[in-house]
Amino acid sequence: MSAPVTATPLLLEVEIPRLDTAEYHRPYVAVWLESADRKTIKDIALWYQQDKANEGRKWLKDLRQWWRLSGRSQEVPAEGVSGATRPVGVHEVKVPESVLADLPAGDYSVVVEASREKGGRELVRLPLAWPADAKLAADAQGTTELGKVSLRAQP
Amino acid sequence: MKRFAPALIALSALLPMAAHAHDAFIVPSATVLSGEKAWVTVDAAIGNDKFYFNHAPMRLDGLEITGPDGQTVQAENQHTGKLRSGFDAQLTKDGTYRIAVVTDGTLLARWKESGANKRWFGTAKDLASKVPQNAEDLTVIERVSRVETFVTKGQPTDIQPVTRGFGIQMEPHPNDLFAQEEATFTLTLDGQPAADTEVHIVPGGSRYRDSLNEIKVTTDKQGRFSVTWPQAGAYWLHASGSDGKTSVEQASKRAVSYSLTLEVLPQ
Numbered sequence: 001m002s003a004p005v006t007a008t009p010l011l012l013e014v015e016i017p018r019l020d021t022a023e024y025h026r027p028y029v030a031v032w033l034e035s036a037d038r039k040t041i042k043d044i045a046l047w048y049q050q051d052k053a054n055e056g057r058k059w060l061k062d063l064r065q066w067w068r069l070s071g072r073s074q075e076v077p078a079e080g081v082s083g084a085t086r087p088v089g090v091h092e093v094k095v096p097e098s099v100l101a102d103l104p105a106g107d108y109s110v111v112v113e114a115s116r117e118k119g120g121r122e123l124v125r126l127p128l129a130w131p132a133d134a135k136l137a138a139d140a141q142g143t144t145e146l147g148k149v150s151l152r153a154q155p
Numbered sequence: 156m157k158r159f160a161p162a163l164i165a166l167s168a169l170l171p172m173a174a175h176a177h178d179a180f181i182v183p184s185a186t187v188l189s190g191e192k193a194w195v196t197v198d199a200a201i202g203n204d205k206f207y208f209n210h211a212p213m214r215l216d217g218l219e220i221t222g223p224d225g226q227t228v229q230a231e232n233q234h235t236g237k238l239r240s241g242f243d244a245q246l247t248k249d250g251t252y253r254i255a256v257v258t259d260g261t262l263l264a265r266w267k268e269s270g271a272n273k274r275w276f277g278t279a280k281d282l283a284s285k286v287p288q289n290a291e292d293l294t295v296i297e298r299v300s301r302v303e304t305f306v307t308k309g310q311p312t313d314i315q316p317v318t319r320g321f322g323i324q325m326e327p328h329p330n331d332l333f334a335q336e337e338a339t340f341t342l343t344l345d346g347q348p349a350a351d352t353e354v355h356i357v358p359g360g361s362r363y364r365d366s367l368n369e370i371k372v373t374t375d376k377q378g379r380f381s382v383t384w385p386q387a388g389a390y391w392l393h394a395s396g397s398d399g400k401t402s403v404e405q406a407s408k409r410a411v412s413y414s415l416t417l418e419v420l421p422q
Contacts, residue, residue: 065422
């Protein structure tokens with residue numbers, strides 16, 4: 001039989017698009033891995049207004065799929081993978097080793113959900129068959145709150 | 156005054172209640188909340204169009220806000236105006252809050268006096284002094300009603316059963332509803348499954364469309380029914396009926412009603 005497979009490290013690129021709007025707020029973004037039956041949910045990234053004084057957590061529930069699948073059951077939202085909101089541009093996100101280690105073989109999605117103050121909300125999915133190999137390439141294109149989102153095996 | 160022995164009607168399904176009165180509903184400003192300090196504001200009204208304030212305010216007697224730990228939460232800034240009542244509530248703990256206006260045991264007495272129809276609402280202790288005992292065509296009905304909604308901050312917690320009048324259990328949790336997903340309900344009456352009972356579900360926003368789009372379902376023998384939400388939005392769910400299970404001796408009949416406001420989010 002085959003030897004244990006080392007999890008292929010994965011790299012995600014998430015584009016926050018430039019939008020033509022007078023009052024622009026950086027979006028809240030959640031990224032997670034989801035099994036086909038949605039029973040396995042693993043946070044990959046969460047960008048939100050972390051300043052406690054302004055109660056940035058009040059708007060986490062607007063990431064409504066992430067909230068129901070993951071966010072609401074946590075004391076500290078996406079502990080270890082959360083950070084501040086990001087500006088317009090392409091952002092690299094390394095999928096944490098802990099997400100992929102011991103992940104059972106199967107069909108998954110990497111999901112990106114974005115919500116913007118005085119703006120809209122968009123969710124984009126990338127298919128991920130696991131275990132993946134070095135040739136992995138998945139791309140999706142948001143049309144409103146997200147730009148290009150892509151998943152590759154880390155070179 | 157005739158009095159129905161409760162045993163005569165005991166085991167049958169509820170008799171349908173003639174729908175004379177206007178509907179009642181409460182509308183919370185949100186049903187899914189996150190963050191540390193969360194406030195909701197709630198409107199309560201009587202009216203046939205959901206969720207529009209075009210008739211009368213709902214009285215807040217019998218308002219109960221119960222937190223996830225079973226504790227009572229204070230309703231603040233209570234106000235009753237011309238078309239609606241309102242109040243605020245702060246949700247300090249994570250979990251599910253039940254916001255309900257409960258009427259239990261108020262009486263409706265109807266009789267004739269010199270050819271005119273008379274009507275009186277009140278409690279059992281006032282009945283003898285307010286309503287002539289030998290009145291012509293006197294009927295006394297006991298009313299049990301619950302108008303409620305659920306609001307969750309953070310992780311949802313279980314909905315407690317209701318021991319008098321209608322209650323529901325549901326899967327998924329009432330604050331976990333999404334368009335095109337199915338929800339399964341069990342309707343209970345006095346804590347037992349309410350079989351063969353008609354339930355009406357009306358999506359809000361009727362002002363902006365022609366059809367009411369009412370969903371009518373009947374509970375099965377286990378009191379269950381299912382709904383697949385056609386679209387996101389607020390929904391009003393209602394069940395009613397009458398039986399002989401009065402708790403007030405002077406009443407010949409019990410009228411039971413239930414109204415629930417649910418919010419369904421888009422996918």
